[in-house]
Amino acid sequence: MRFELTRFPFVRSLLKNRWLQFLIWVVLLAGFLFAILSGLFGTPVGNHNFGIVFVWIAWWAVLILVAVPFFGRGWCAVCPIPLPGEWFQRGALMDPPQKKPRRINLRWPNRLRNIWLQNLTFTLVALFSSIILTTPRVTAIVLAAMFFLAIGMSIVFERRTFCRYICPVGGFIGLYAQAAPLELRVKDKQVCLACQDKPCYHGSQAGYGCPWDVFPGSLTKNTYCGLCMECLRTCPYDNIAVNTRPFSSDLARPSTRMDEAFKAFIMLGAALIYAGVFLGPWGSLKLAAWSVGSTAWFGYAVAFLAFIFGLLPALFLGAVWFGKLLTKATTTLKKSFTALSTAIIPLGLMFWVAFSLSFVLTNAAYILSSLSDPFGWGWNLFASAAIPWQPILTNILLPLQTLVLVGGLLWTISTARKAASEVKVSPVPVIVFSTAATLVMLGLLL
């Protein structure tokens, strides 16, 4: 049930338009730099600092509640972090220059052509999140580090290697993009087979080769396409389309990769831990998470890592194994594990939506005051600086979270069944696992 959005010439020209994309980039790049500036020089009090409020409340809310579930890698299309590096690589901001500039353009090593590094960077951010999310200066340093790392990598390597292999956010955006109702695909594979130059991958005078190192002709899942629209510009046969499609379309084809499987567990585990530590009433847990370097923090870090990399996957493996036992299937355990871990993708996404709803609705009011006084320096640009803190929509928060989590479970079970039938394993133990996890999340949030 795919609907091609680019069948309308208006939509097609809008997506191909470099000025529209550039203007969005300028605004977001300015906002990004402003956030770093605010974090470094503004008040150290998080809830009155633009860097904290606009990154961890405003941007995060838009990302996890809108961009990822509905537009997949839509954020990656407009993210400012890779831009300076990319402009340097290309030698231009807009259309390709007459002469391609000489650059080092190293190929990313084969060993690292997976998302294990992204699993690592996300885990690091998650481990130190209580400091990052609350301390403006630390947020600024993390953002600046990502920015300069991306620039540095673009100077040495080809294409968007930071985005594809390092960015902590990109790891889970790609994973969850598989569930989104938007995609970019070729219209007719035969056209691609007949095409000689493959300008979608190598670039041409009309545009640049895919910065995400993806060959559009073989795109079957959303995971690694960053929706940058270059291939729309370069394809001489107008063979690229942007479609809407049902949710969860890519999940019908289960994963075979262990790095993606573990990404799903890292996200699931982190959501559960955050719900307990940040939204729970237990002060000692919060202090343990925050007092980096103390004995309590080491205990927290060990428990955090053991849960995400050990307990959760181990329990799931047990469920998979039991499912295999029930059907006496001949599929390998590894294949069954990676296939069924596809079910954890919608579960994790909905856990994150439910968790984020809580602190976003509680703290959204700061967005208004921060617009007027971004640095906490006593400004009042839009006369909203004195708007007091007030949680919004708290009456519907609990029912909303219930809806999200129960809906997520239904989605997960459906995905588990599809994946299980592919590997001829029983999904029932995994369904039990997912139900149990949902009950725990409900207990923590409600």
Place this chain on the structure above:
Amino acid sequence: MKRSELLSRILIISGVLLVLAVPFAVQSIRSQGVIEIHGRMAEAGGWSPNVIHAQVGVPLHLRLTSDDVMHGFAIGQSPVPAVDVLPGQMTDMTMTFDQPGTYTYYCTHWCGPNHWRMRGTIEVTGDALASPQPLTPPLYVTLKLDIDAPHPAPVTPARVPDAVHGAQFSALLPAGVLSPDYYRSHSPEQAFQDLKAVSSLASLTDSDLWDLVAWLWQSNTTPADLSQGQRLFAQNCAACHGETGSGNGVFSADIKTLAGKTPANLSNPSTMLGAAPALLQGKLLRGGMGTGMPSWGPILTDQQTWDLIAYLYSLQFNPVSIPAH
């Protein structure tokens, strides 16, 4: 290069420069003529700056903010009202001094066991606009009281003295004990002993005499002053000494760690009845030299000190409204 390329480059460079430069430009304009003071908990540095210079008669514009928790700002011994210093927000205040000297500013919201150390000074120079107040040494200096010596009352009342009951004997009091000087230089126990020796009071029981002492103590203050004293106690003392004065305030454990002993029990009859007001004034003004007791000398006015002391004594006696003498 193509026009769109040039235009886009101009746009991005000017956009980035704008974002980086405008905030600082705006801020430097806004901070003309204003001194920005950042408050942090004492453990994190206290007030920054903690020394400010001002001129007599020239308005001093301050912009206050907190970098961590809720603080407050007030000037010691000054009628300028205290302001809340809010985390991440700015509060403006302006004041003008008509006397040169050193003024102490301090935090007015408890922010940790070292809250009282969160102080700074305003050095005001210039010629006085009005004649200065003459300075007199505090009473404990004049009386040569040793404010660190223990002062248990040798005798204490069997039950809580009742000033209303004591009022009925007030007419029998000798003139000497009715002066403020007597009150300030004698402990209630000393007054009790003095009254015991008075022949016209020979028929009174010890209990009656204590009631009379209670009345005498209450007559040296007013309900409004007691109220003020209670407010001062709640704001400044209760966090360590406890809301009932028993030495078990929320910071008492921290004080024990910092200073080796818990804050004094101000509800103990022996301690309080054995102390003269001048002695208590000395402890308040000077502080505890390593016991963690702050020095309130730069902060409290004379009147505030006596009011606080009157409130402390009132904890020893049954509450009463002062009947007309």
Place this chain on the structure above:
Amino acid sequence: MTKKQLSFGVLFLLAGAAIIFAPLPVGAAAPIHRTFQVEASQFAYAPAVLQVNPGDTVTIQLASTDVVHGFYLDGYSVSVTADPGQTASLTFTADRSGTWRFRCNVTCGALHPFMVGKLQVGPDTSLWRAIALTLLAALAMLILRPSIPRVEAS
């Protein structure tokens, strides 16, 4: 979809609706006056979970132990702040049943946004309903279509 699946489906939908909307028996306990001594410190309340009956008059005695803290009750929009050494009092009638979070409303340090506790007015029906709904959902998905694939003999 088979007729059997359809009828089961309708049954599950009705059960779901019942779980969401059916009024649960309200406790017949007479409203009383309850007082809670709540200590606030960086960054938690003690006790952090308070249980009252609907209609109770509730007094919160808030005692801060380190810096100025606040107590803001979601859903009731009442609040109070306390300086250390000055216990502050808040009294209200718990006329809205359900689970309500209370949060600190005076910035009290880095983790201030996560300083939270819970007031439970009446039984925790929202959690019970959510649990029941979750189990119903899992059951429905398991029953409506067979889950154990049979391995085909090749």
